[in-house]
Amino acid sequence: MANPQQALQRMTEEFTTLQKELSSVVEARQTLESQLQENRSVQKEFSGLDDDANIFKLIGPVLVKQDKSEAIMAVGGRLEFIEAEITRTEEKIKNIQEKQEKKKIEIMQLQNMVVQQQQQQAQVAA
Template sequence: MAEQIQKKLQGELEKYQQLQKDLSRSVTARQKLEAQLTENNIVKEELELLDATNTIFKLMGPVLVKQEMEEAKTTVGKRLDYITGEMWQALRAADAGAGATLGAAARDAGAAAAGAAAGAGEGLNILGYP
């Protein structure tokens, strides 16, 4: 009986550790997207300060290529839309995945804890304390 409870708790611990890894990856991805969003917002603001007499260059590999003002503004706008969409998609996926997984993990952990509490009356020691 104690072995079953210990195996169950070990399984729940592994699920929890996997959730922590997933959360860490999600946070890193979100930080990267936020940095890209900030950078592109700055570029957009800088483009708005320019007039038709200014020359815009785009870095393509090791080469600077001349670019039209409207093309640059359109490109930055599309990039902002894309990054914002990616952020919302990641947020929705994290909310859906974390909610379902955390809910199941909490339910399972609660059941395991209830079983452990019931077993404690029978003299079982699942925590390793004397």
Template sequence: MSKQQREKLEVETMAFQKLQKEYSTLIETRQKLESQLQENELVDKEFKLLKDDARVYKLIGPVLVQQDKPEAVANVDKRLEFIRGEMKRVEQRVEQLAKEQEKKSVEIFKLQMDIQAISQA
């Protein structure tokens, strides 16, 4: 096995590991976003059950501060929009990384097979 082939295999393996690390980080991010989405959707449903003149409070640090219902609803709507946008972006990157991982895996496998064939010759 040549030094050049070993180095190429090492570089490809490290690149693959980097892709795997980013992939797992994105999966964690997606899970957090899904949790935030569910929480905010629940708040949005609760707001729809309230009367227009209902008092709404927002927790800021250790203090509950009264907030206008329309303002609170608008804030939750903006948060939902943001979370959905982030989820879409993360999902696209997850798909892209999955494809890149597959390509890298095939490259590594071919290199290993080439090295093995040379070793046996």
């Protein structure tokens, strides 16, 4: 390794990038969780409605009447999609955390190596 200080700086920057990426993915996970809870709430409300109840869907600035079975299917589809996205996002979080841990170990090993080299140089100079 030519310059351990430069390598250490590069590794630290990579670690910081991973931290930012993890933060972004965790935020996306929280948004998905919020959407999941909202859609489950809507699904629960639908289950308490009569079959002939009026259901309206907001499309832009307009409320459009929607059939109950169609609305239930739409919410069910959204729930499936959101749950799949949460699973995918959790896997991404796990992978980033693993990369972070590996990078952290590499940084610590390099720091130890630099300290040892400095100690050896100090002993030689003395």
